[in-house]
Amino acid sequence: MAQRMALSTNxxxxxxxxxxxxxVIAAYPITPQTTVVERLSEFxxxxxxxxxxxxxxxxxxxxxxxxxASAAGARVFTATASQGLALMHEVLFMASxxxxxxxxxxxxxxxxxxxxxxxxxxxxxxxxxxxxxxxYISSAQEAHDTVIQAYRLAERLDILLPVCVCYxxxxxxxxxxxxxxxxxxxxxxxxxxxxxxxxxxxDKPITMxxxxxxxxxxxxxxxxxxxxxxxxxxxxEVDAEFADKFGVKYGLYExxxxxxxxxxxxxxxxxxxxxxxxxDNLRSKGFRIGLFRPRxxxxxxxxxxxxxxxxxxxxxxxxxxxxxxxxxxxxFSDVATMFINDSERPLMINFIAGIGGRDVTVRDLEQMxxxxxxxxxxxxxxxxxxxGVRGVDYGL
Amino acid sequence: MIEIRWHGRGGQGAVTxxxxxxxxxxxxGKWAQAFxxxxxxxxxxPVQAYTRIDDKPIYNRSFIYEPDxxxxxxxxxxxxxxxxxxxxxxxxxxxxxxxTKLSPKSLAEKLHFKGEVATIDATAIALEVIGRPxxxxxxxxAVVKTVGVVDPSSVLKVLEKRFSGGVLKRxxxxxxRAYESTLQEVA
Numbered sequence: 001m002a003q004r005m006a007l008s009t010n011x012x013x014x015x016x017x018x019x020x021x022x023x024v025i026a027a028y029p030i031t032p033q034t035t036v037v038e039r040l041s042e043f044x045x046x047x048x049x050x051x052x053x054x055x056x057x058x059x060x061x062x063x064x065x066x067x068x069a070s071a072a073g074a075r076v077f078t079a080t081a082s083q084g085l086a087l088m089h090e091v092l093f094m095a096s097x098x099x100x101x102x103x104x105x106x107x108x109x110x111x112x113x114x115x116x117x118x119x120x121x122x123x124x125x126x127x128x129x130x131x132x133x134x135x136y137i138s139s140a141q142e143a144h145d146t147v148i149q150a151y152r153l154a155e156r157l158d159i160l161l162p163v164c165v166c167y168x169x170x171x172x173x174x175x176x177x178x179x180x181x182x183x184x185x186x187x188x189x190x191x192x193x194x195x196x197x198x199x200x201x202x203d204k205p206i207t208m209x210x211x212x213x214x215x216x217x218x219x220x221x222x223x224x225x226x227x228x229x230x231x232x233x234x235x236x237e238v239d240a241e242f243a244d245k246f247g248v249k250y251g252l253y254e255x256x257x258x259x260x261x262x263x264x265x266x267x268x269x270x271x272x273x274x275x276x277x278x279x280d281n282l283r284s285k286g287f288r289i290g291l292f293r294p295r296x297x298x299x300x301x302x303x304x305x306x307x308x309x310x311x312x313x314x315x316x317x318x319x320x321x322x323x324x325x326x327x328x329x330x331x332f333s334d335v336a337t338m339f340i341n342d343s344e345r346p347l348m349i350n351f352i353a354g355i356g357g358r359d360v361t362v363r364d365l366e367q368m369x370x371x372x373x374x375x376x377x378x379x380x381x382x383x384x385x386x387x388g389v390r391g392v393d394y395g396l
Numbered sequence: 397m398i399e400i401r402w403h404g405r406g407g408q409g410a411v412t413x414x415x416x417x418x419x420x421x422x423x424x425g426k427w428a429q430a431f432x433x434x435x436x437x438x439x440x441x442p443v444q445a446y447t448r449i450d451d452k453p454i455y456n457r458s459f460i461y462e463p464d465x466x467x468x469x470x471x472x473x474x475x476x477x478x479x480x481x482x483x484x485x486x487x488x489x490x491x492x493x494x495x496t497k498l499s500p501k502s503l504a505e506k507l508h509f510k511g512e513v514a515t516i517d518a519t520a521i522a523l524e525v526i527g528r529p530x531x532x533x534x535x536x537x538a539v540v541k542t543v544g545v546v547d548p549s550s551v552l553k554v555l556e557k558r559f560s561g562g563v564l565k566r567x568x569x570x571x572x573r574a575y576e577s578t579l580q581e582v583a
Contacts, residue, residue: 005422006418006419006423006430117434171431171457172457174431175429175430176418176422176429176430177418177422177427177429177430177454178427273455276455277455277456359458361459361461362456362458
C-alpha cells in the first residue's frame with residue numbers, strides 16, 4: 001500500500017531506493033547527503049533491504065565500487081554532495097563512458113573555500129557535462145518519484161547511461177514534508193529487471209573499460225552524445241508510464257503562467273518552488289510574468305524549452321552557481337546559446353543568487369522580476385547581476 | 397497557512413519538536429514543512445527551527461521571517477542579542493509561547509510585547525517527568541494547547557511511531573502536563 005509519510009527529501013530518496021530493491025550501495029558520508037545512506041544502511045542492517053552495503057574510504061571509491069557492481073549486472077545506488085562529487089569527478093566520466101545505468105542522488109552544496117555546508121548548485125554545475133543524465137527536482141515527493149523513474153530510464157537498452165537526481169541541500173534535503181511512499185510491489189512492476197547485453201560474467205568473459213586509441217575513442221564518445229539525444233523522448237515515455245501506474249506526471253519541465261508572459265523567470269530546484277509565489281504576487285500587480293522550471297537539465301531538450309521561452313520578450317535566468325570568469329551563470333549560458341542563431345529572440349538577464357545557502361525569499365524573486373521588467377522598458381544596463389551581494393550597487 | 401518559528405539551544409530538541417508538529421499535521425492529511433536553520437551546530441548554541449502548516453501544498457522554501465507563532469524553549473534566549481532574534485518579525489496577532497516561570501502578564505511586561513503570550517515552566521516538567529532538561533515535548537504540548545493547529549491525539553500518535561517503552565511514556569506525560577498547565581493571556 002502507498003503510504004503518506006512525513007519525510008525529508010533525503011529519507012524520501014532512501015525509501016525509493018529501498019523499494020527499487022537495489023543490489024549494491026556504496027557510499028561515503030558527506031553533509032547534507034549523509035542521512036540518505038545512513039537510512040539505507042539501516043534498511044540493509046535490519047533486513048528490510050537485501051543488498052550489499054559497502055562502506056568505503058572516499059567518494060572516489062564509492063563511485064568506483066558501484067561501477068564495478070553495475071558492470072557485473074547489479075542494480076546500484078550511491079549518493080554524494082559538494083566536495084564528494086568533486087572528488088568523484090574523474091570517475092563520473094568512466095561511469096558514462098562505460099554506459100552503466102547507475103543512479104546517484106546529489107544533495108547540492110557549495111564548494112570550498114570558504115568551507116560551507118549549505119546549498120548552492122556549484123557542485124553540480126562543475127560536473128555538468130560528464131555524460132550523466134541530470135534531473136533537478138523541487139520537492140521530496142518529486143525526489144522519491146524521480147529516483148524510481150531514474151532506474152527505469154537508466155536501464156533502458158536504448159539509453160544505458162547513469163542518472164543523477166539533484167536537489168538543494170538542507171532546503172530540500174532536511175525539510176520534512178508529506179511524501180506518498182509508492183507501493184513496493186507496484187514499483188517493482190514499474191522497474192522490472194532488464195537483462196543487459198554486456199555484463200561481466202565469468203562464464204562468458206568480456207573486457208570492459210578498455211583502452212582505445214585515437215582511431216576509436218571519438219566514436220565511443222559520440223555514442224554517449226547519441227544516447228543522450230534519445231533521453232528526452234525516453235524520459236517522456238518513462239514519465240507517461242509512471243503516470244499510468246501512480247497517477248502523477250512531471251514532464252521534462254514545469255511551466256507556470258508562461259503562455260501570455262512578457263517576462264519568463266527560469267530557475268532550477270527549490271528556488272523555482274518559492275518563485276511561484278513571487279509570480280502570483282507580481283501577476284496580482286498586473287505584471288505579465290511566468291515561471292519555467294527545467295527538470296531534465298542534461299541533456300537539454302532544446303526545442304521543447306524554446307517552444308515555451310521564445311514567446312517572451314525577456315528571460316530572467318536565475319543561477320544558483322557562479323561560472324567564474326565566464327559570460328554569466330551556467331543556466332544563463334545554456335539558454336543564451338540555444339537562441340544564438342535566431343534573428344528574433346528574447347532579451348536575457350541573469351541573476352546569480354542563493355550562493356552558499358544565502359536564503360532566496362519571495363520578495364527577492366519579486367525584485368528580480370521587477371528588475372527584468374525595468375530592463376525591458378529602459379534597456380539592459382547589466383546582463384549579469386550578482387543579486388544581493390553586499391558592496392555592489394547596480395542602480396536597478 | 398500558519399508559520400511557527402522555534403528558538404532553542406542545541407540539544408534541547410527544537411528541531412525535533414518542529415518536525416513532530418509537522419508530522420502530526422501531515423498525519424491529519426494536511427500539508428506541512430519542518431526544517432532547521434543549521435549553523436555550526438554545537439550543544440548549547442542558539443538554534444532555530446521552522447514549521448509551516450496549511451491545508452494546501454506549500455511552495456515557499458525560504459526561512460520564516462514574520463512568524464505567526466514564536467516558541468522559546470530556553471528562558472536564557474530572552475536576553476541581549478538572542479532576544480532580538482526571538483522578537484524579530486513579530487506582527488500584530490503573533491503569539492509568543494515561552495518556557496519560563498513567569499506568568500504571561502509579567503513576561504509581556506518585561507518584554508514590552510503587546511501580542512498574545514503563553515507561558516509554561518517546561519524545564520520543571522522535563523526535570524520531573526523525563527529527568528533531564530530536554531523540554532521539546534513539553535513545549536510541543538504548550539503549542540498544541542495554545543495554537544490548536546493539530547489535534548492532541550495526532551501528536552500522541554506521532555510519538556508512538558517514533559518512541560517506545562519508558563521514553564514514550566515519559567514524553568507523553570510531559571506533553572499532557574504541559575497541555576494542562578500552560579497559562580495564556582490575550583493582551
